[in-house]
Structures are given as C-alpha cells and as structure tokens.
Amino acid sequence: MGEDSAKTGRRPRADSLRNRELLLVAARGVFSAGGPEASLEAVARKAGVGIATLYRHFPTREAIFQAVYRREIDQLVDLAVTLAADEPPLEALRLWLRASIGMVATKKGMLAALAPAADSSTELFAYSSDQLNRCVGNLMATAVARGEIRDDLDSEDVLRALIGMCYTREQPGWQDKVGRLLDVFVDGLRMRRNES
Known part of the structure; x- marks a missing residue:
C-alpha cells in the first residue's frame, strides 16, 4: 500500500496495486539472476514501468x-x-x-x-x-x-x-x-x- 493511501485511509487504485505487484515480481526475477544487471533500473524495465513509478512505491533501495x-x-x-x-x-x-x-x-x-x-x-x-x-x-x-x-x-x-x-x-x-x-x-x- 502506498504511503499516501495509508495516511488518508483510501484504498489504492487498481493500477497502483497492479504496478506494485509487477515491480515485486520483476524484482524477484532480476535479483535472483544476480550479476551487475541487477539494478533498480532493470527492475523497472522488467516490470514495464518507469523508474519514477518504482520510487513512488519503494522510495528507497531498502x-x-x-x-x-x-x-x-x-x-x-x-x-x-x-x-x-x-x-x-x-x-x-x-x-x-x-x-x-x-x-x-x-x-x-x-x-x-x-x-x-x-x-x-x-x-x-x-x-x-x-x-x-x-x-x-x-x-x-x-x-x-x-x-x-x-x-x-x-x-x-x-x-x-x-x-x-x-x-x-x-x-x-x-x-x-x-x-x-x-x-x-x-x-x-x-x-x-x-x-x-
């Protein structure tokens, strides 16, 4: 759930939930493959979203x-x-x-x-x-x-x-x-x- 949704009590939009799911699946695939290509940019590319969308859902690498x-x-x-x-x-x-x-x-x-x-x-x-x-x-x-x-x-x-x-x-x-x-x-x- 995004931080804004948590603060306002609103449910996240369907596309936001879909993007978050895509990012988690992509991150698992990219990171389990390892190597120098395992970057946040690679995660965003694999998920089919922009890097700004990744940072909106996950503001830090941690x-x-x-x-x-x-x-x-x-x-x-x-x-x-x-x-x-x-x-x-x-x-x-x-x-x-x-x-x-x-x-x-x-x-x-x-x-x-x-x-x-x-x-x-x-x-x-x-x-x-x-x-x-x-x-x-x-x-x-x-x-x-x-x-x-x-x-x-x-x-x-x-x-x-x-x-x-x-x-x-x-x-x-x-x-x-x-x-x-x-x-x-x-x-x-x-x-x-x-x-x-």
Missing part, C-alpha cells in the same frame, strides 16, 4: 529489498502449509527446501545489488529466521512422527546445511547443483530400517 524479501518468506510459510497437507512428510520437506533455494538466490542477488543497510534489516532477518525455523521444524516433526526421518537434527541444523550449500563458490547453474546436493542431504535424513 524498501524494495524489505518488500521482496518479506514476500518471499510469506510465500514459503504458505507453501509449507500446502505441502504438509498435500504431500508425504519427507517429500514435503524436500520440496520446501528446494523452493527455499530460490529465496536464497533472491536474497543473495539483492544483497549484492542493493547493499541495504544491515541495521535496518535486523528486524526483518529475525522475522525470517523465526518463520523459516518454524516451517522446517513443523515439516520435520511430522516426518519424525511418521518414522520417515531421523530425530537427531533440528530445524536450525537443516537450515544451516541449506544455507551452506547455497553460499559455496558461486558459478553458473549453482541453483541446480544445490538442488542435487539437497536431494542427497534429504536422503541422508531418512530413517534406515536398522535405526528404527
């Missing part, structure tokens, strides 16, 4: 970082609920961790392109850490209760492993390689017959 990152986290929270309802526990955990690779890619690209002030993102990072730990913890608890995975790791261990895989030496195709490593890691969580 504002777009926070909006995109919070949206990524909220989508992962929703995905965890959906997967828990629709998939077997181990597969739900695997699919959620694979989706998280995209979030890490977006975050890496944003940090490199936007260099947001670390202090102003502390609250957002604390929020994201809590949400991600809760999602992984819930997915793991279900898999442990069903005897599908071992119980000697916690959600923080699993997230650290994921982040470690994502922050190794970056090269083209790193997301696919991390996905393969992640499959090996998740298979290693399986409860073996002689462990039950």
Whole structure:
C-alpha cells in the first residue's frame, strides 16, 4: 500500500496495486539472476514501468529489498502449509527446501545489488529466521512422527546445511547443483530400517 493511501485511509487504485505487484515480481526475477544487471533500473524495465513509478512505491533501495524479501518468506510459510497437507512428510520437506533455494538466490542477488543497510534489516532477518525455523521444524516433526526421518537434527541444523550449500563458490547453474546436493542431504535424513 502506498504511503499516501495509508495516511488518508483510501484504498489504492487498481493500477497502483497492479504496478506494485509487477515491480515485486520483476524484482524477484532480476535479483535472483544476480550479476551487475541487477539494478533498480532493470527492475523497472522488467516490470514495464518507469523508474519514477518504482520510487513512488519503494522510495528507497531498502524498501524494495524489505518488500521482496518479506514476500518471499510469506510465500514459503504458505507453501509449507500446502505441502504438509498435500504431500508425504519427507517429500514435503524436500520440496520446501528446494523452493527455499530460490529465496536464497533472491536474497543473495539483492544483497549484492542493493547493499541495504544491515541495521535496518535486523528486524526483518529475525522475522525470517523465526518463520523459516518454524516451517522446517513443523515439516520435520511430522516426518519424525511418521518414522520417515531421523530425530537427531533440528530445524536450525537443516537450515544451516541449506544455507551452506547455497553460499559455496558461486558459478553458473549453482541453483541446480544445490538442488542435487539437497536431494542427497534429504536422503541422508531418512530413517534406515536398522535405526528404527
């Protein structure tokens, strides 16, 4: 919601909401690709709007970082609920961790392109850490209760492993390689017959 709409209590116009949505989707795509082309100008171009429209919705570089990152986290929270309802526990955990690779890619690209002030993102990072730990913890608890995975790791261990895989030496195709490593890691969580 734009600042003017928040102050006046008016609902934002449909075209304003559409532009904001276009900008968030474009920003995710541009930042997850990373590289020197990951700029605010590239985001505006990809969204099909002018740079002034971007700044009207996101007056600072930090504002777009926070909006995109919070949206990524909220989508992962929703995905965890959906997967828990629709998939077997181990597969739900695997699919959620694979989706998280995209979030890490977006975050890496944003940090490199936007260099947001670390202090102003502390609250957002604390929020994201809590949400991600809760999602992984819930997915793991279900898999442990069903005897599908071992119980000697916690959600923080699993997230650290994921982040470690994502922050190794970056090269083209790193997301696919991390996905393969992640499959090996998740298979290693399986409860073996002689462990039950």
